[in-house]
Amino acid sequence: MWKKIVHLIESELDSVKYGIERLAGSSVPLRIQTYLGYGDANSLRVSGRVLRQRNLPEAGASDSEWRNFLNMTRNWFTDEVPHARLEARFRDVVVSGEADQEGYFSIEVPTGIESVSAAMWEDVELTLLDPVGEDPVTARAVVQLPSPGSEFGIISDIDDTVIHTGATDLFEMAKNTLLGNAHTRVVFNGVSALYAALARGIDGRGRNPFFYITSSPWNVYGLLTGIFELRSIPRGPLFMTDWGIDDEKFLMSGHHSHKKGAIRRVLNFYPELQFILIGDSGQQDPEIYTDILDEFPGRILAVYIRDVTETHRDADVEKLAEKADEVGVDLILTEESNAIAVHAVAKGWIRECELPAIAGQAQADRAEAIADGADPLS
16 A cells, blocks of 8 residues: 555646646757567567656766766656557558656557568667657667578576676675776686577577677666677667666565566467576576476577575575486586587587687786676676
């Protein structure tokens, strides 16, 4: 009951604030923030958020912790536009949609195309219908469409799987998130080369799609995609969480339910595609992934778990590996990207010629971490 009361108060305050802004004519520009979407030959899923927000300065490698903190707080304390109306256009198809109370929107656009091209990416044009600013407010949403030539898909966790977050230590995680930026955040050794090799697959054509799942809030979307771009990590749609207060959550939704729900969504959307799951031992990824094996028999090729915890956790993961083995799936617990690569080569999922590049990237990442005074991460 108290969550409903707090949510009601928050919603009413947001409505009053937004009403005053509309009457007063806010000078802060309207903006459509788009997120990478996904689709197939039948439909596209585009999503994003409508905000009043000035463009934030680009993060730099030499930015101070104080500047990083200021930029991050601007992402956290957003001025959303509730119930904004938008129009999405893909070729000759036009669909309208409405944002929720927090400014988030998700629009399904029927494609009407006979086949998906090998390019894997399509553009959807978005136009803000209401509210209307002095100038038209538009944006371009980019959507991933796996081609028929995709060998498999990859669903990967981010926190402590791709990027060192310290998710098991609340203070360390907060420090990394609030005081760092895309240039200062540390990725695990060799992960960019490993993921690029998985995207290229055994035919080397780069048609295997990535999907990323994290319990981090949408407010850090730009930070994560900035890290991916700087580190040449294959891009893909992100499934993140809305931190706030409503009937379903207080501050954030459950990690377990969010991650499992996102994986189900991807697997159900692409019923003909098999997947590799990648996570870490720090939270509940091994448990969640083994549940998925039971729920979607024959759909998962392998489970890779990055070992980021003390040895007492190993026994739990080993039991889950035995359970996975019973349904014919390898669950590999390792600290090293190289070990994942060697297993993937043996299974015929990436080319053997990729191994030197992955090992070299891991060595270079380790040297960079040591030079920056960070602990070398496998």
